[in-house]
Amino acid sequence: MGDVAIRVEGLGKRYKIGQRTGYQRMTEKLTQLLASPLRKKESSDNPAFFWALKDVSFEVKKGEVLGIIGRNGAGKSTLLKILSRITSMTVGAADIFGRIGSLLEVGTGFHPELTGRENIFLNGAILGMKRPEIRAKFDEIVAFAEIEKFLDTPVKHYSSGMYMRLAFAVAAHLEPEILVVDEVLAVGDAAFQTKCLGRMSEVAQSGRTVLFVSHNMGAIGTLCSHAVWLDSGAVRRLGHPETIVAEYLLSNRNETGQRHWDGGIANPGVTELKILSVSFLAENGTPTATVDGRKAFYVEIVAHLLQPLPNSRIGFQLTTLDGTPLWEAYSVDDKTIPSPSSPGIYSLRCQVPSHLLMPGQFLLNVNAGAPGYKNYFYREGILSLHVEDTYGSLAFPEIRRSGPVFPNFRWSIKES
Amino acid sequence: MSQSITPDNAAGAAATDDLPTLRLRPRSGWQGLDLSELWHYRDLLFFLAARDIKVRYKQTFLGVAWALLQPLTAMIIFSIFLGILVKVPSDPGIPYPIFVLCGLLPWQLFSQSLTQASNSLIENERLITKIYFPRLLIPFASILAGLLDFAIALVLFAFLMLYFHVPLRPTILLLPLLVAFVVMTALAVGLWLSALNAQYRDFRYALPFIVQVWFYASPVVYPNSIIPVQWQILYGLNPMAGVIEAFRWALLGNTHPAWPLLAASAAAVVVLFVGGLLYFRKMEATMADWV
Numbered sequence: 134m135g136d137v138a139i140r141v142e143g144l145g146k147r148y149k150i151g152q153r154t155g156y157q158r159m160t161e162k163l164t165q166l167l168a169s170p171l172r173k174k175e176s177s178d179n180p181a182f183f184w185a186l187k188d189v190s191f192e193v194k195k196g197e198v199l200g201i202i203g204r205n206g207a208g209k210s211t212l213l214k215i216l217s218r219i220t221s222m223t224v225g226a227a228d229i230f231g232r233i234g235s236l237l238e239v240g241t242g243f244h245p246e247l248t249g250r251e252n253i254f255l256n257g258a259i260l261g262m263k264r265p266e267i268r269a270k271f272d273e274i275v276a277f278a279e280i281e282k283f284l285d286t287p288v289k290h291y292s293s294g295m296y297m298r299l300a301f302a303v304a305a306h307l308e309p310e311i312l313v314v315d316e317v318l319a320v321g322d323a324a325f326q327t328k329c330l331g332r333m334s335e336v337a338q339s340g341r342t343v344l345f346v347s348h349n350m351g352a353i354g355t356l357c358s359h360a361v362w363l364d365s366g367a368v369r370r371l372g373h374p375e376t377i378v379a380e381y382l383l384s385n386r387n388e389t390g391q392r393h394w395d396g397g398i399a400n401p402g403v404t405e406l407k408i409l410s411v412s413f414l415a416e417n418g419t420p421t422a423t424v425d426g427r428k429a430f431y432v433e434i435v436a437h438l439l440q441p442l443p444n445s446r447i448g449f450q451l452t453t454l455d456g457t458p459l460w461e462a463y464s465v466d467d468k469t470i471p472s473p474s475s476p477g478i479y480s481l482r483c484q485v486p487s488h489l490l491m492p493g494q495f496l497l498n499v500n501a502g503a504p505g506y507k508n509y510f511y512r513e514g515i516l517s518l519h520v521e522d523t524y525g526s527l528a529f530p531e532i533r534r535s536g537p538v539f540p541n542f543r544w545s546i547k548e549s
Numbered sequence: 550m551s552q553s554i555t556p557d558n559a560a561g562a563a564a565t566d567d568l569p570t571l572r573l574r575p576r577s578g579w580q581g582l583d584l585s586e587l588w589h590y591r592d593l594l595f596f597l598a599a600r601d602i603k604v605r606y607k608q609t610f611l612g613v614a615w616a617l618l619q620p621l622t623a624m625i626i627f628s629i630f631l632g633i634l635v636k637v638p639s640d641p642g643i644p645y646p647i648f649v650l651c652g653l654l655p656w657q658l659f660s661q662s663l664t665q666a667s668n669s670l671i672e673n674e675r676l677i678t679k680i681y682f683p684r685l686l687i688p689f690a691s692i693l694a695g696l697l698d699f700a701i702a703l704v705l706f707a708f709l710m711l712y713f714h715v716p717l718r719p720t721i722l723l724l725p726l727l728v729a730f731v732v733m734t735a736l737a738v739g740l741w742l743s744a745l746n747a748q749y750r751d752f753r754y755a756l757p758f759i760v761q762v763w764f765y766a767s768p769v770v771y772p773n774s775i776i777p778v779q780w781q782i783l784y785g786l787n788p789m790a791g792v793i794e795a796f797r798w799a800l801l802g803n804t805h806p807a808w809p810l811l812a813a814s815a816a817a818v819v820v821l822f823v824g825g826l827l828y829f830r831k832m833e834a835t836m837a838d839w840v
Contacts, residue, residue, distance in 0.1 A: 148838065214837065219677075219679070220835050221835055222573065224575055226574055227573040228569035230568075237679045237680065251600075258596040259680055
């Protein structure tokens with residue numbers, strides 16, 4: 134028993150429909166009371182309730198890094214909120230062995246009017262650090278955030294990069310035995326994300342127990358030792374991160390080879406660019422999830438630029454099911470045509486050459502951003518691609534060849 | 550190695566491997582107070598209060614002057630309209646301006662603290678939904694900021710005492726106790742209203758109305774002596790009645806302490822405060838879900 138860090142048993146959390154989206158009006162409550170004063174207040178099969186988590190059980194051993202994956206609304210954040218005591222569960226139990234610290238947002242409690250120095254102390258205290266502890270780590274935090282010159286400037290005058298660095302620096306110096314982290318890496322520029330991930334893996338390797346929610350499947354794969362897949366509030370799979378990630382990504386696949394978003398989607402908070410649709414197109418231009426490896430096909434991304442975006446690029450990555458990238462291709466690669474930079478709706482088509490991919494399953498990641506400055510859109514596993522086994526000419530068709538690519542090799546063989 | 554970040558309760562301090570540091574269970578119904586946890590988070594209380602104070606004075610153009618202007622303006626207006634024109638009586642031998650200011654000081658401390666405390670949970674929604682700490686700290690911290698304004702307004706009062714030649718009495722030493730009484734009253738009501746306010750936004754709109762009615766129900770602009778004797782105890786159930794009267798007695802001195810009034814007020818505060826604490830604690834567990 135001594136090596137357990139977190140034990141969760143039969144955890145369930147019930148919300149009233151609409152409870153999380155808004156407060157009530159007193160009059161509504163009164164009307165309810167008057168209308169049916171005798172009705173029992175909470176019956177669990179009442180349709181006005183839904184279970185955000187139901188019967189979730191798992192155990193995390195000391196030193197493990199557990200990745201929690203699942204779609205939006207699967208209950209990931211609710212689980213973290215319960216474990217960090219932000220809210221209470223409806224049924225079940227959770228035991229935590231060790232001091233726990235949680236980081237559900239970077240910069241919680243930062244006040245724009247306060248200076249960098251003041252915010253370090255306030256934020257540190259909010260995260261649960263004591264004054265002497267903050268003082269001891271103060272220089273380290275300032276150095277990590279690279280804001281020495283602006284320590285006594287109100288943070289409202291900071292650039293967003295400086296703000297994020299400072300906020301993360303305070304959080305990164307929190308040293309609990311068990312760390313609970315929610316998607317904090319989804320913000321900031323690429324350099325910042327690299328820094329965050331670096332710090333996260335340091336924490337993970339220092340023997341601390343970490344619970345980590347992310348939509349970044351690459352990060353889950355590299356940082357975590359175990360993974361839990363939550364689906365509609367319940368544990369769907371539990372185990373090795375790479376296996377779980379692969380299964381999860383496959384479950385998201387879309388058989389039409391095309392995804393379309395009304396109004397477009399982008400990273401949270403991004404207003405500069407929206408992705409309207411992503412498709413695989415066969416040689417003749419029709420959307421398809423299955424291609425013939427002997428023929429060329431297209432990846433098409435329709436993007437809406439809402440403002441001038443010089444130095445930005447839009448592109449994609451094709452990966453194997455375990456997330457290993459085959460390549461990254463961007464709109465700026467072809468020097469013969471300009472990459473979109475002024476406002477408008479663009480349809481970008483990239484031809485993938487014939488005779489390139491080994492028959493099997495692949496996943497598409499889409500990425501749009503200004504390198505080194507800001508990422509507008511990044512999503513892994515948007516579409517899955519099935520390359521049909523049409524290489525009838527394979528010498529030994531019964532044996533699966535290894536590797537993800539299968540170019541049309543030319544051999545010359547001479548008998549001598 | 551690492552510093553403690555959640556309260557070291559009995560199990561955690563001993564760091565035994567078999568007992569959990571934290572046992573999380575469904576929480577419903579009435580909860581007691583966890584004083585050791587509150588003590589553990591005392592730094593946060595300080596930083597939250599410091600934030601409120603700094604932000605308030607940084608954002609306003611007049612800054613500290615507001616703390617003087619508010620009671621000064623109110624005093625002048627009441628002195629002209631009520632003291633001179635309507636001829637509202639003051640306590641015997643006390644000029645109306647200093648009489649009314651002596652009521653305004655505790656009143657403004659109360660109304661400001663009450664308003665801050667009642668809105669505190671909503672204003673700190675981001676914190677509540679993103680991190681754990683005892684939620685009680687929020688209304689408590691919001692009240693500390695009002696004390697600074699009170700201290701500044703006290704300077705104004707000292708000038709008036711000099712101007713009207715009101716002698717300093719030893720009873721002034723009771724001032725901290727009286728201030729504590731006012732703060733506790735504001736907290737008692739503030740705990741109720743903040744928790745209710747977070748759940749039902751109606752209270753946000755009702756609050757200014759409540760404060761206004763309460764103002765007229767308290768002896769701020771008129772002396773307690775105009776209330777008939779047989780109604781004094783009932784009147785005292787408004788805790789501000791007892792404590793404003795006690796302020797006048799302690800600072801101006803021309804009345805006798807109104808013990809039955811004060812006793813009724815003290816009893817009312819204790820009941821309100823304990824009830825407020827219990828109600829707040831009951832709502833605390835799931836506050837993040839509906840704030």
